[in-house]
Amino acid sequence: MGSPFLLQPSRSLTEEAMAAAGQSQDDLKRIAALCAVELVRSGMVLGLGTGSTAAHALDRIGDLLRGGDLRDIVGIPTSEWAAGIPLTDLAAHPVVALSIDGADEVDPALNLVKGRGGSLLREKMVEGASRRFVVIVDDSKLVPRL
Numbered sequence: 001m002g003s004p005f006l007l008q009p010s011r012s013l014t015e016e017a018m019a020a021a022g023q024s025q026d027d028l029k030r031i032a033a034l035c036a037v038e039l040v041r042s043g044m045v046l047g048l049g050t051g052s053t054a055a056h057a058l059d060r061i062g063d064l065l066r067g068g069d070l071r072d073i074v075g076i077p078t079s080e081w082a083a084g085i086p087l088t089d090l091a092a093h094p095v096v097a098l099s100i101d102g103a104d105e106v107d108p109a110l111n112l113v114k115g116r117g118g119s120l121l122r123e124k125m126v127e128g129a130s131r132r133f134v135v136i137v138d139d140s141k142l143v144p145r146l
């Protein structure tokens with residue numbers, strides 16, 4: 001994996017603007033998750049992250065598979081939630097094309113902490129084997145320092 005860079009799906013919203021736009025924190029998690037799912041292609045081996053933000057991405061991938069818009073996807077889970085995505089493991093697929101996961105805090109240099117969901121070891125194994133690792137967070141996870 002290379003250096004981290006920031007992909008922003010939408011402008012940063014204050015709590016006030018979010019309320020005015022009718023967007024909850026969970027809506028923002030889903031928007032970030034859907035942005036990451038745009039990177040998924042048929043045939044990929046995916047790392048499936050843990051947590052409420054990652055779950056939005058997995059739900060969308062599951063829907064796209066069921067609708068036939070994605071095919072031949074297999075996922076390596078880091079939690080029990082896999083949204084119906086066919087599963088595999090690192091023994092069968094030691095190289096993962098893309099992992100998608102959330103984080104707990106992200107600083108301005110894109111250093112982050114994660115693992116509050118209790119899956120840190122599995123996440124490190126799967127995401128460490130990934131060619132590309134996309135971290136999806138909403139504004140509430142951005143902090144001035146870790």
Ligand SMILES: O=C(CO)[C@H](O)[C@H](O)COP(=O)(O)O
Nearest residue numbers: 051052053102114115116117
């Ligand atoms: O690292 C994680 C689990 O180990 C989660 O991705 C992190 O805790 C964020 O969770 P959520 O999306 O529910 O806020």
